[in-house]
Every structure is written in structure tokens, then in C-alpha cells.
Amino acid sequence: MSAATARAARVIAGFLCLGAAAVVPLADAAGPAVSEEAVQAIAAQLRCVVCQNLSVADSPSEMASQMRDLIRERLAAGDRPEQVMAYFVQRYGDWVLLAPPARGLNLVLWLAPFGAVVGGLAIALTLAYRWRRRPAPAPAVPPMGPRDRERLAAELERLGD
């Protein structure tokens, strides 16, 4: 789905470029032409606010499509991509970014996986080293108690009969 969307976006972007080239004198008055790729690039980094785990680029919802229109409009008005992102962050908070910014408490999110891998490797290596150094002791048989001894004698006697 995502690859198909990207392909479709590229085709559309190609047509838009052709179209833009043909109407440059007219389009000049309306500000710089916005490529569909530029819109998608921003939309892919924004969380679709009415979906579960979908980006604004991938969601077919009405709200996402309105957001894409808004991105296109702001880019056409001369906003830089960072400014468009900032517009959404001001309203929705960092939550709207699919990749949380690596600062403050968010650093835990970014660093914890690496910490877990390093910690896990350290534990695994330590254990492996320990097991190799210490040969497994022969399984100890608990000494027979007087009750067991009695029972053994009784069983043997029964078998002997």
C-alpha cells in the first residue's frame, strides 16, 4: 500500500511538474509551485490525528486529506517545511510527530533500546563465561533417610518372595 502510494505520488508529482512547466507564467502570480513530493514528505512525518498509527500521508480519512491540503497551501504561501511542521506542533503538541524529538524526557525513548541491547549482551556474555568456567557438577543424589531405607528393604523382601 505504502509503496503503491509512493509510486502514485511520484507519477502525480511528475504530471504536476509537467503542468507547472507549461503554465509557469500564470503560476508565478500564485507563488512557488508545490510538488506533491514536498507535501508527502511532510505528511509522512505527521500523525493522522483521527487514526491509530497512521501518518497523514497514508491515511484515507477526510481529516488527513484536509491536513494535506493545508500543508500544500502553506508551502505555496512560501512556508519552509520546518515552519509547516511547527504549525502542527503548536496546535497538537509533539504528539503529532511520528518521530518524537530527541530531547528532554524523550531521550529515554531513543536511548533505552540501545541500553537494553548493551545490558542484555553484557548479561548473556557474563553467564556464558561463568557456565564455561564451571563444569556442571554431577547431579547430587540426596542421601537415603531411615524411612527410605526401611521402604527399600520392604520392597526387596516383597520381590524376593
Add this chain to the structure above:
Amino acid sequence: MKVRARWLIPLAALPVVGLLAYGFRADPRAVPSPLVGRPAPAFTLTTFDGTPVSLERHRGQVVVVNFWASWCYPACYEEAPVLEAGWRRLREQGVVVLGVAIQDKEPASREFIQRFGLTFPNAPDPAGRTSIDYGVYGVPETFVVDRRGMIRRKHVGAVTEAVFREWVEPLLRESAG
């Protein structure tokens, strides 16, 4: 070593369990809005009756901006009578309720307004501009704007009597200056 490990493993699991207990009980929809405490984004919309409605015109009043949709059942259906009652009770004292129908079909919105006999201004949000400007991610969502035009409260879910009592009425006692 053996004894220590027996305690260490459950002890190591404790923070994880704690985090999960917190995470699963928190409402994933209750994302704090960065707009609270900031000036309310301006908007001018045209109501279903054809009259223009803008936030600017109501500066000096306490404005309750409610985002709703006719397909939002049951929350929007629960809050509609509460909003109407709150508006009727407090309008003389300087409260305005403004409804914004988002992601909705116009005939369905009109039917909803008729069904509940809503008399406060209600307008559609054709391109979703106003709802995106307010960082809306679902319906119903309600913003309480004070007399100075600042957003003081964002309420997610159906508006209740308590919202009017605890968040709207106290703002009436504040001055517009």
C-alpha cells in the same frame, strides 16, 4: 547468588509493571493541548442560518467553542441538551456557546440541530481549517475561552453540567481587562 537472583528478577519487573499499570489506565485520547493558556485562534465562519460568526466579535465574553458532528454518537447526543441548557441559563451573564460541526455532511448537521432545538450559533467548518487550528483530533471537543480571548480549558468528551459550573461560571467573575 541464588537467593539474590530470586529477589532480583521480580524486583526488575516492578518498574515495567508499574509503567504498564500507569499506561493502560491512562486515556490515550487525553493528550494535553499545548493551546491551553494561549490566545484562542481566530476564526470567522458562516452559520447554517447564513450569518457570519467570529470569535473576535465575542471578545469580552466567555466563549464555549464546541466541536461536534452528527455521526458522533453517543457523546455529541449527550452533550447537545447540556450545551443548550448552559447557553440559555448563562447567556444573559455573558456566555456564548459556538458550535462548529466538523467532518460532517450539511443535511445531517442541520437535522442534528433541529432534533435538539439548538438555538446557539452553529456553523460548519468546510475545509477543516478551524478544527486543525484548534488541534482537534476527535469529537466532541470543547474549548473554554475567557473574556480576554485566552483558551483556559480543553474538554475532551461530552460536556457535562460540571464543565459549565467549574470552568465557565468562574471565568464570568474575571474582568475583561
